[in-house]
Amino acid sequence: MANAACIKLEDIENPAKRGNYVVCIIGCSRLGLLHACLFAEAGFNVICTDVNQAITDALSKGKVSHLRSMVEPIIRKHMHEGKLRVNNDLKAAVSQSEILVIAVPVDVDEKGEVNYSGLGRVLKNVGLGIRKGTLVVVVSTLTLGATEKVVKETLESTSGFKADLDFFLAYSPVIFPESQTLETLVNYKRVVAASGGISLKAASTILKTIGKAGIIETNDLKAAEALALFETSKDAIIAAFAKEFASLCEHIGVDYFTVQSLARMKEGSWFLNSSPIYQDGCAFLDFLLNEAEGLDLKLKVSVAAVKVNSETIKHAVRLVKEALKSCGKTLRRAEISIIGVSQTPNASDVPKSFVKKLMEALEAKGANIKVYDPYLSSKMLADLKPFNVKKGLAEAVEGADCIIISAGHEQFRKLDLAKLKLMVKMPAAIVDFEGLIEPQKAEVEGFKYRGFGRGAH
Numbered sequence: 001m002a003n004a005a006c007i008k009l010e011d012i013e014n015p016a017k018r019g020n021y022v023v024c025i026i027g028c029s030r031l032g033l034l035h036a037c038l039f040a041e042a043g044f045n046v047i048c049t050d051v052n053q054a055i056t057d058a059l060s061k062g063k064v065s066h067l068r069s070m071v072e073p074i075i076r077k078h079m080h081e082g083k084l085r086v087n088n089d090l091k092a093a094v095s096q097s098e099i100l101v102i103a104v105p106v107d108v109d110e111k112g113e114v115n116y117s118g119l120g121r122v123l124k125n126v127g128l129g130i131r132k133g134t135l136v137v138v139v140s141t142l143t144l145g146a147t148e149k150v151v152k153e154t155l156e157s158t159s160g161f162k163a164d165l166d167f168f169l170a171y172s173p174v175i176f177p178e179s180q181t182l183e184t185l186v187n188y189k190r191v192v193a194a195s196g197g198i199s200l201k202a203a204s205t206i207l208k209t210i211g212k213a214g215i216i217e218t219n220d221l222k223a224a225e226a227l228a229l230f231e232t233s234k235d236a237i238i239a240a241f242a243k244e245f246a247s248l249c250e251h252i253g254v255d256y257f258t259v260q261s262l263a264r265m266k267e268g269s270w271f272l273n274s275s276p277i278y279q280d281g282c283a284f285l286d287f288l289l290n291e292a293e294g295l296d297l298k299l300k301v302s303v304a305a306v307k308v309n310s311e312t313i314k315h316a317v318r319l320v321k322e323a324l325k326s327c328g329k330t331l332r333r334a335e336i337s338i339i340g341v342s343q344t345p346n347a348s349d350v351p352k353s354f355v356k357k358l359m360e361a362l363e364a365k366g367a368n369i370k371v372y373d374p375y376l377s378s379k380m381l382a383d384l385k386p387f388n389v390k391k392g393l394a395e396a397v398e399g400a401d402c403i404i405i406s407a408g409h410e411q412f413r414k415l416d417l418a419k420l421k422l423m424v425k426m427p428a429a430i431v432d433f434e435g436l437i438e439p440q441k442a443e444v445e446g447f448k449y450r451g452f453g454r455g456a457h
Contacts, residue, residue, distance in 0.1 A: 015043025112286030127158025162194030256453020340407025
């Protein structure tokens with residue numbers, strides 16, 4: 001078997017040479033699946049494994065829950081060609097591989113408490129199967145010091161090997177895995193960190209084959225861990241900042257989305273990369289606040305951001321309530337149709353967490369909920385039950401008092417409002433969390449319109 005630690009760029013300069021190496025993807029949720037596709041497309045032999053047998057059973061049939069239309073054709077093509085296979089025996093999969101890509105997420109709760117038990121169990125099995133010369137690359141975001149204290153120490157204790165001598169370890173986190181697609185990951189500029197020079201060089205060489213944006217190398221693991229945490233937290237802070245301005249826009253009659261479109265024409269504006277203003281809280285920001293509190297430090301801006309983001313669902317419910325009130329209706333017993341729940345616009349993806357929380361909050365106040373997404377089958381929406389999942393738009397909006405648009409699918413931008421009002425129970429409301437519908441057009445057709453950053457007209 002080839003030794004990944006000694007790898008040089010000329011060893012993997014084309015797909016034929018890359019076929020000499022087996023890459024094991026450990027953890028087959030979104031981030032793992034995307035890496036599996038990229039490595040298989042680059043020419044490597046790929047083994048996918050996960051401790052959740054339901055995931056590996058589905059994957060062995062070429063079925064995935066994340067980005068289905070994008071990922072499934074690639075998975076099935078390489079399975080058919082024998083370049084990608086699935087193995088639910090983690091230890092066996094590891095023992096057959098020269099390169100291990102660990103994409104197992106870290107559990108961080110809403111209080112910032114970290115639970116490494118799941119990752120720890122995976123690492124123990126990896127340690128039992130790992131061979132000398134294996135390269136391990138962690139692509140999940142870890143907390144401070146975890147690469148050394150959790151990953152390295154667990155692998156060393158269970159394998160009996162030494163890092164940077166018997167096996168090689170690198171850290172290359174991909175932040176915001178829930179928003180990554182094949183295109184964004186290919187163009188994602190990676191930071192690669194390793195304490196040992198051999199590990200750093202080998203990991204960088206391998207990762208260059210699946211990306212176009214280049215590599216930033218560092219021997220400071222803790223700095224790389226901090227960067228990933230800071231970047232993730234920064235996005236939550238910007239989302240809170242944007243949310244406050246959106247709320248202001250609702251009250252002063254300025255369209256937040258118009259401001260945002262103007263910002264896109266202005267190079268360097270923070271609006272260019274701002275998160276959705278309905279973004280939930282950030283677990284890693286909570287973790288950093290806990291760390292700071294332990295050091296008797298107070299991160300004032302971060303604390304304020306957590307507070308603002310925690311009120312997102314309340315704000316959303318308030319907009320729905322106001323929209324219904326303007327129609328002379330109440331939230332209790334209102335028929336509400338939520339159209340668009342996919343995490344990724346114009347793609348079949350898992351339902352976004354914001355939508356789940358919103359539905360639960362509305363139902364708790366007595367509303368009746370119907371759900372529709374053109375990119376998701378009723379089976380994929382099964383975890384949204386007991387909500388009423390519909391197969392078509394007409395069926396979903398029939399008799400609705402309020403339509404909520406909660407995914408940025410392009411076809412929703414082209415909704416025929418004149419036809420729509422014949423299906424709903426007029427007067428009816430549209431609450432648009434994606435800024436897809438022009439408020440004036442909605443109100444010309446007789447709808448009452450509300451949206452983050454838009455308010456009444």
